[in-house]
Amino acid sequence: xxxxQTPEAVMFWFLAPLSVVAALGMLLVxxxxxxxxxxxxxxxxxxxxxxAQDALFLGIVQIVVYTGAVMMLFLFILMxxxxxxxxxxxxxxxGLRPIAITAAxxxxxxxxxxxxxxxxxxxxxxxxxxxxxxxxxxxAKLLFSTYVWPFEVVSALLITAAxxxxxxxxxxxxxxxxxxxxxxxxxxxxxxxxxAAGLPNPGVFARHNAVDVPALLPDGSAAPNSISxxxxxxGDMLDSAQFELGEVDxxxxxxx
Amino acid sequence: xxxxxxxxxxGLLFTIGAVGVVVRRNAIVVxxxxxxxxxxxxxxLVTFSRINGTLDGQVVAFFTMVVAACEVVVGLAIIVTIxxxxxxxxxxxxxLLKR
Amino acid sequence: MTTSTSLVYLIALPLLGATVLLLAGRRSDKWGHLLxxxxxxxxxxxxxxxxxxxxxxxxxxxxxxxKLFSWINVGTFNVDAGLLLDQLSICxxxxxxxxxxxxxxxxISYMSHDxxxxxxxxxxxxxxxxxxxxxxxxxxxxxxxxxxGVGLASYLLIGFWNQKPAYATASKKAFVMNRVGxxxxxxxxxxxxxxxxxVSFSGVEEASHTASKAALTAIGIMxxxxxxxKSAQFPLQAWLGDxxxxxxxxxxxxxxxxxxxxxxxxxxxxxxxFDAAPTAQLLVVIVGAITLTFGAxxxxxxxxxxxxxxxxxxxxxxxxxxxxxxxxxxxxxAIMHLLTHGFFKAGMFLGAGSVMHGMNDQVDMRRYxxxxxxxxxxxxxxxxxxxxxxxxxxxxxxxxxxxxxxxxFNAGGVKGILLGSTALLGAAITAFYxxxxxxxxxxxxxxxxxNQHPHESPLLMWAPMAILAVGSVTTGFLFTRGDAxxxxxxxxxxxxxxxxxxxxxxxVVSGLALLAVAIxxxxxxxxxxxxxxxxxxxxxxxxxxxxxxxxxxxDSFNEAVFMRxxxxxxxxxxxxxxxxxxxxxxxxGRTALGAGSVLRKTQTxxxxxxxxxxxxxxxxxxxxxxxxxx
Numbered sequence: 007x008x009x010x011q012t013p014e015a016v017m018f019w020f021l022a023p024l025s026v027v028a029a030l031g032m033l034l035v036x037x038x039x040x041x042x043x044x045x046x047x048x049x050x051x052x053x054x055x056x057x058a059q060d061a062l063f064l065g066i067v068q069i070v071v072y073t074g075a076v077m078m079l080f081l082f083i084l085m086x087x088x089x090x091x092x093x094x095x096x097x098x099x100x101g102l103r104p105i106a107i108t109a110a111x112x113x114x115x116x117x118x119x120x121x122x123x124x125x126x127x128x129x130x131x132x133x134x135x136x137x138x139x140x141x142x143x144x145x146a147k148l149l150f151s152t153y154v155w156p157f158e159v160v161s162a163l164l165i166t167a168a169x170x171x172x173x174x175x176x177x178x179x180x181x182x183x184x185x186x187x188x189x190x191x192x193x194x195x196x197x198x199x200x201x202a203a204g205l206p207n208p209g210v211f212a213r214h215n216a217v218d219v220p221a222l223l224p225d226g227s228a229a230p231n232s233i234s235x236x237x238x239x240x241g242d243m244l245d246s247a248q249f250e251l252g253e254v255d256x257x258x259x260x261x262x
Numbered sequence: 263x264x265x266x267x268x269x270x271x272x273g274l275l276f277t278i279g280a281v282g283v284v285v286r287r288n289a290i291v292v293x294x295x296x297x298x299x300x301x302x303x304x305x306x307l308v309t310f311s312r313i314n315g316t317l318d319g320q321v322v323a324f325f326t327m328v329v330a331a332c333e334v335v336v337g338l339a340i341i342v343t344i345x346x347x348x349x350x351x352x353x354x355x356x357x358l359l360k361r
Numbered sequence: 362m363t364t365s366t367s368l369v370y371l372i373a374l375p376l377l378g379a380t381v382l383l384l385a386g387r388r389s390d391k392w393g394h395l396l397x398x399x400x401x402x403x404x405x406x407x408x409x410x411x412x413x414x415x416x417x418x419x420x421x422x423x424x425x426x427x428k429l430f431s432w433i434n435v436g437t438f439n440v441d442a443g444l445l446l447d448q449l450s451i452c453x454x455x456x457x458x459x460x461x462x463x464x465x466x467x468x469i470s471y472m473s474h475d476x477x478x479x480x481x482x483x484x485x486x487x488x489x490x491x492x493x494x495x496x497x498x499x500x501x502x503x504x505x506x507x508x509x510g511v512g513l514a515s516y517l518l519i520g521f522w523n524q525k526p527a528y529a530t531a532s533k534k535a536f537v538m539n540r541v542g543x544x545x546x547x548x549x550x551x552x553x554x555x556x557x558x559x560v561s562f563s564g565v566e567e568a569s570h571t572a573s574k575a576a577l578t579a580i581g582i583m584x585x586x587x588x589x590x591k592s593a594q595f596p597l598q599a600w601l602g603d604x605x606x607x608x609x610x611x612x613x614x615x616x617x618x619x620x621x622x623x624x625x626x627x628x629x630x631x632x633x634x635f636d637a638a639p640t641a642q643l644l645v646v647i648v649g650a651i652t653l654t655f656g657a658x659x660x661x662x663x664x665x666x667x668x669x670x671x672x673x674x675x676x677x678x679x680x681x682x683x684x685x686x687x688x689x690x691x692x693x694x695a696i697m698h699l700l701t702h703g704f705f706k707a708g709m710f711l712g713a714g715s716v717m718h719g720m721n722d723q724v725d726m727r728r729y730x731x732x733x734x735x736x737x738x739x740x741x742x743x744x745x746x747x748x749x750x751x752x753x754x755x756x757x758x759x760x761x762x763x764x765x766x767x768x769x770f771n772a773g774g775v776k777g778i779l780l781g782s783t784a785l786l787g788a789a790i791t792a793f794y795x796x797x798x799x800x801x802x803x804x805x806x807x808x809x810x811x812n813q814h815p816h817e818s819p820l821l822m823w824a825p826m827a828i829l830a831v832g833s834v835t836t837g838f839l840f841t842r843g844d845a846x847x848x849x850x851x852x853x854x855x856x857x858x859x860x861x862x863x864x865x866x867x868x869v870v871s872g873l874a875l876l877a878v879a880i881x882x883x884x885x886x887x888x889x890x891x892x893x894x895x896x897x898x899x900x901x902x903x904x905x906x907x908x909x910x911x912x913x914x915x916d917s918f919n920e921a922v923f924m925r926x927x928x929x930x931x932x933x934x935x936x937x938x939x940x941x942x943x944x945x946x947x948x949x950g951r952t953a954l955g956a957g958s959v960l961r962k963t964q965t966x967x968x969x970x971x972x973x974x975x976x977x978x979x980x981x982x983x984x985x986x987x988x989x990x991x
């Protein structure tokens with residue numbers, strides 16, 4: 007009979023609720039970045055669980071691969087894609103949310119009750135015996151003997167995936183690259199002459215030059231298209247009115 | 263404490279991931295929920311490895327991680343490709359097959 | 362058994378003609394009819410050669426066989442495509458090729474104005490080949506091939522002028538009614554194979570000594586059905602009258618002399634079956650008796666000269682079937698009547714064709730009259746045939762028909778008296794309607810319009826008629842001299858069995874028959890020669906005449922009993938098909954459509970709703986596990 011030592015129990019009862027709450031939070035928060043961070047936390051928790059269960063190698067790999075590589079990849083893509091309306095939590099397909107919640111409750115309930123009912127016919131053995139030479143060595147033995155064929159196949163899969171990502175990311179130019187001259191012509195013959203000179207830069211001259219402050223138009227109003235659409239959609243836009251000059255002295259003394 | 267408790271956590275995480283796939287619209291978040299489900303399955307594998315006293319479960323979990331990494335690479339590439347052509351990361355916008 | 366390698370030429374020559382003429386098409390228009398006639402004549406020559414060979418051999422070695430190739434070789438079922446020429450077949454071979462050649466010659470002139478004459482000759486040659494295969498086949502299966510072949514040729518020739526819808530319908534009618542008979546033949550072959558294990562004539566004959574009576578009766582009845590179809594016997598007689606739609610030479614060759622007698626051949630050939638199955642034999646007699654009366658009655662009312670002759674043909678074949686049904690006593694007489702009939706009826710049909718030729722294709726006898734003066738040769742040849750058919754001595758019909766009547770009387774008991782009187786009555790009616798044809802056409806007052814210019818037919822037409830007329834005069838005498846034909850055929854059909862105690866002496870029967878004939882002739886002369894005949898058929902006639910004009914309601918009967926219920930059954934089946942079968946199929950389709958339109962709503966195109974469905978599916982699975990592991 008495998009007895010679980012108190013420190014592990016303490017760790018479990020401390021971390022398990024946290025991980026479930028973090029997972030739930032991942033669903034409920036609006037911003038994808040926050041979801042990603044919460045997921046990273048769940049993964050770290052899981053890594054701790056792995057290590058606690060004598061799966062040292064997997065725990066380290068979990069941290070390195072998931073929280074290190076995969077989550078960084080996610081964050082990177084998030085940065086690339088930016089923020090849009092899909093972040094909104096309002097449901098657009100009618101009736102889907104109640105169905106999803108009912109289904110989740112049923113699914114979870116059934117799963118939990120099944121786990122509660124299931125018996126293995128023996129008690130847990132623990133991995134002390136299997137890990138006598140060390141967890142990594144024992145895993146390596148298995149990987150390079152019994153599982154060597156799946157191992158090779160999986161490595162082929164990994165290479166294929168890398169190739170696939172390259173193919174997908176590759177952008178084949180279908181038209182001639184426009185020359186500067188052509189671009190200039192296109193600007194002036196575009197929808198509006200207003201954009202011919204390019205969009206106004208963000209920032210209020212002499213008062214604030216950050217990217218999240220709209221530029222001021224000559225009449226003193228804010229120019230919304232002077233800042234990135236992503237910032238706008240995210241709501242990370244400062245009110246440029248606060249940087250307005252109070253009272254401008256219009257009186258010009260004529261000098262000779 | 264009983265190692266079966268890990269299984270409960272795994273089941274809950276899996277359920278949450280499944281619901282996330284259904285309710286979230288941002289393709290990247292949906293993808294993260296899929297990752298959550300995979301991780302929940304991994305936790306089950308590791309737990310059973312411990313219960314059974316053999317390392318095979320861990321080996322399978324290891325393979326799962328590799329496959330998940332592949333999936334992330336390709337999946338994110340697809341998302342980026344779709345975003346590049348449609349300017350949207352909403353999974354609902356990719357419903358062209360219906361028409 | 363003697364074997365020969367030259368039998369196949371009998372069939373191959375006319376078949377070659379048909380093939381060449383049909384394949385060469387219009388290119389052979391100029392010489393096609395000559396080739397066909399020459400090939401038919403050479404086939405007749407081969408027949409004569411075979412006869413001379415046969416006569417040179419002793420009686421028991423006269424039959425010759427030729428194996429062409431192994432046709433079917435499946436397990437215990439072996440059929441060779443083989444030919445058999447014996448004393449019975451040679452009669453038919455000579456009749457078919459001889460009369461056939463004469464009719465070929467006649468047709469050269471008769472069809473000279475038809476632009477499709479070459480095709481006509483191709484079909485004629487095809488018919489000769491098929492008919493020869495029919496009589497030469499050494500097994501029922503080989504016979505069946507020829508049987509179907511003549512059916513095809515008959516169909517093609519009846520509908521030769523198929524641009525007229527009525528003629529096309531007539532050929533279809535003949536074909537369909539023949540199919541009914543053909544079913545009988547195929548059933549007979551199947552039963553023979555199933556019960557006797559063989560279908561060759563010799564094999565069946567051998568097996569018939571030990572086979573069960575029930576099986577033989579079944580085969581016999583089925584053969585009778587086949588014979589009624591091909592020979593236009595009751596109850597499958599209705600097609601023959603309409604078959605007169607074909608050109609007259611066709612009526613003479615196929616629907617008088619040869620093809621329609623195939624049923625008689627079949628029954629005589631299968632004598633071993635009928636001898637062993639009295640029930641079937643009795644049915645044969647009944648069919649023969651009914652048909653001979655039926656045909657004779659129809660013949661009295663027909664104004665169309667060809668249809669009157671067709672009715673007469675039906676009636677005369679009734680005599681043959683009657684004779685064939687009387688067993689060993691009658692087989693030879695049936696064949697004798699068949700041969701003499703082949704001569705005089707073919708001659709009369711050719712005479713009718715000659716009359717039509719001179720009368721602008723008019724066929725209504727009420728529009729004829731007094732043609733004796735204009736067509737002396739036709740009158741003479743037709744008259745000789747007429748004397749032969751009514752049975753005036755010493756013409757051919759007298760010998761053959763009297764023999765059958767006499768045999769019928771001597772069949773014994775009530776059956777004999779009934780059959781004999783029927784045959785005698787038939788002879789009287791035959792005399793009546795044939796005299797009517799003769800009088801209306803040749804001797805009564807002129808009833809045709811003045812713009813008609815009756816004229817005698819050319820040499821090519823009257824020469825065959827003359828030859829056939831000679832045949833109708835002499836054949837009866839030749840066949841009966843010293844019982845020549847009876848002895849000739851006895852190796853095939855069994856020894857001729859004369860009744861022990863004769864009910865009536867032959868001389869009495871002959872007297873009675875002549876009396877009956879005299880009565881019939883007298884009534885006809887009184888009615889048609891000595892009184893006025895309307896040029897248009899009167900309508901205020903007795904109900905019997907009306908029924909007889911309508912072929913004794915045969916078509917109405919067929920329509921009421923077979924066609925209407927058939928149509929009703931068909932429309933019922935169509936409805937059943939539409940509602941039940943199609944309904945089921947369409948129902949499946951509609952169900953799929955309905956289910957589709959419902960399920961389509963689940964296909965939103967949104968990946969998330971599909972994910973929800975997957976989730977629900979997973980729930981169902983887990984719920985299943987949950988329930989099972991309860």
